[in-house]
Amino acid sequence: MYLSNPKPLLVMLLAAGLGTGSAAHAAVRLPALVGNHMVVQRDVPVPVWGWAAPGEQVAVTFRGRSYQATPNAAGRWQVALPATPAGGPYTITIKGQNTLTVDDVLVGDVWLASGQSNMELPLRDKNAPAPGAYPLILNAEQEVAMADFPQIRQFTVQKVVAYQPQTENEGYNWQVCSPATAGSFSAVAYFFARDLYQRYHVPIGIISSPWGGTPAEAWVSAEALQQLPDFQAPLAALAQRPARPATLEKDAQNTPTVLYNGMIAPLQPYALKGVIWYQGESNTGRGAQYRTLFPALIRDWRARWGSELPFLFVQLANFTKTLPLPGPSDWAEVREAQAQALALPRTGMAVAIDLGDPDDIHPANKQDVGHRLALVARQVAYGDKKVVAAGPTFQRLRVDGKQVRLTFTNTGSGLLLKSGTTTLSGFAVAGADGQFHWATATLAGPKEVVLTCAAVPSPVAVRYSWANNPLGNLYNREGLPAVPFRTDAPAGAASKP
Structure with a gap:
């Protein structure tokens, strides 16, 4: 697993109980996801939430109208801003005992990007080619230099292991895409967003929440995994662990449910256009299990958001040496399981069987991966019936x-x-x-x-x-x-x- 930025690993040691949403502080506060430069989803009601003293009156003002909320006993409050067409920038003001202002808010399409290292791999790792850094993508320097798209923004979720679902993730704030910031963007998500922006000319928000080297079961809730026999014993063992252990065991991020708890649950109920997913390498050798595990993940996330979100994914690229004779293949079995998930409605798959590198599990061509995901999005999420989005x-x-x-x-x-x-x-x-x-x-x-x-x-x-x-x-x-x-x-x- 490549780890170009060690800072998230420090969070892993502290975050098993991060962010309970307590209103110990009376001042109105917001989750990190609700902040300056954010993109909110167009054409649907937009949840905005935070914390304040129980019973305190909170007023949220957006586009000249005010929306009232009263925190519950835990101090959490929430309002729904009305469906708004693409546009901005706008300001959101939140007023209670104190006043908060969220500036430069755009309304467009918001995509959650998750999975493992091939989704995490940045447009230009600042540490490359040092040991431990991600490899450079094709034409990395030129791509960063040309990444002047202020209506594309990314929020990077902090790497957090948690044994119980969390309500907050500190994250790294919304970044406006420019040559100065784009190097840290997920390369796949950036190329995907760039394609969509150039076609539809609406702001695109990326919520980037991947973790390299992690298996799918780490990204599924305990309730959903409980329905799969293979995971009932691990879940029972997990239930015996303290909610806030002093330290975490090695590779704790690979434990069932922990990344759902720490890196997906805190994002709810932020309104989304859909999900893009690039994962499966860490589940090779378990293709039969993945046939039920992957659809369970899709259903789980949709249930949590209360919507049949478009769920678009990358089929595993080619990797390792080519063999002279036909035979069995663990990677092919996972690809088959991925393709079978297309039986679920509003799913789409970008085939990457020709984009891999036999010597590197992180192929450099992320441009075509993002482009093929965007083709699928045009068909599945945007209703383009004429686009050819898949191969034979x-x-x-x-x-x-x-x-x-x-x-x-x-x-x-x-x-x-x-x-x-x-x-x-x-x-x-x-x-x-x-x-x-x-x-x-x-x-x-x-x-x-x-x-x-x-x-x-x-x-x-x-x-x-x-x-x-x-x-x-x-x-x-x-x-x-x-x-x-x-x-x-x-x-x-x-x-x-």
Whole structure:
């Protein structure tokens, strides 16, 4: 795990009980997320909350109107600002025994960006290339120099391990995107936001809440994990721990629920447009478990926000050396589990099977990752029915003697081979014995591929790009790669989440 900024680790030692929302101080105060330069979600009611003395009258003023709130017994108060179209800058004033002013507030679209290191990796790590720093992305210096987008802002959530859900996360304040600040932005989230801003010309807010090297179960609430048998024993052990231990064990951030508690729960109920997620590397080797774990995470976050939020995710990129023969793959199994999550409504997947690096789990090309996520957002979150947002996707198989004919959806303007290649590759077929052999593949029209293999005269199953680092080169004419797949998934593996 790369750790370019050691400061968050200090928080880990103190934060198991951070932020209970106590109103011990009578002065009105706000969560760090509600602050100068923030972006709030357009076209929906906007929750604004904070703490004050119980029973104190709090008035929130926005666009010339005042909204009243009375703190509850715990001192928490909340108002809902009315749905507002994109625009700004505005000022929000909060008045109780003291007065707070939140300046330079924009109204636009707010996206929560989470996952592990490939979401955390910054546009330009200030410590690179020192040991322990994140590697540089493609053209990092030029990208930072051109990052002059004052209507794109990012709030970075502080790394916090917590054994119980927290109400506050101190965070690192909202940053306005400029060449002076953009280097610390999540690279994937920045390129995603830049694409959306350049298309829709509305402010884009990023709430960046990833932690490198962490598994999905750390990001799911205890209530949701309790429904999954694999996690009931760890949760029972977790319940015996003190809420505020003096120290945390090594790699405590990988414990089930702790990052949901410390880094997701405190963000609620901030209004969102949707979620972008890049994670899965730390769950390789547990692909079967991920088939239920990942959909549980999506459902959990949606339930917490009380909305069927668009949930967009990156399928794992290619990694490690390419093998000469077809065979099993832990990474392919997680990719399959990710693809199966598309059965949930308002989800979308950016395929990155061609963007990886065999020698680095952190591929440098984050521009195309962000762009492909933005394509998916246009379709899923913005209702663009014309955009081609995915590459060729397996639809059905038909055996015709010694041939296998495959039909694909999401073919856009038609199928083609990756630029610079002349032979369609990445397809393997098996007979009843289950032994896979490379197949000869040819395009057969705009939506079909035909396979033959002399070693398999009676084919029954097909795999495509089924490897940690496959060599598949099937694309659509819009430049998006085909989704890896297998037709021989074991019983239960192909079921919908």
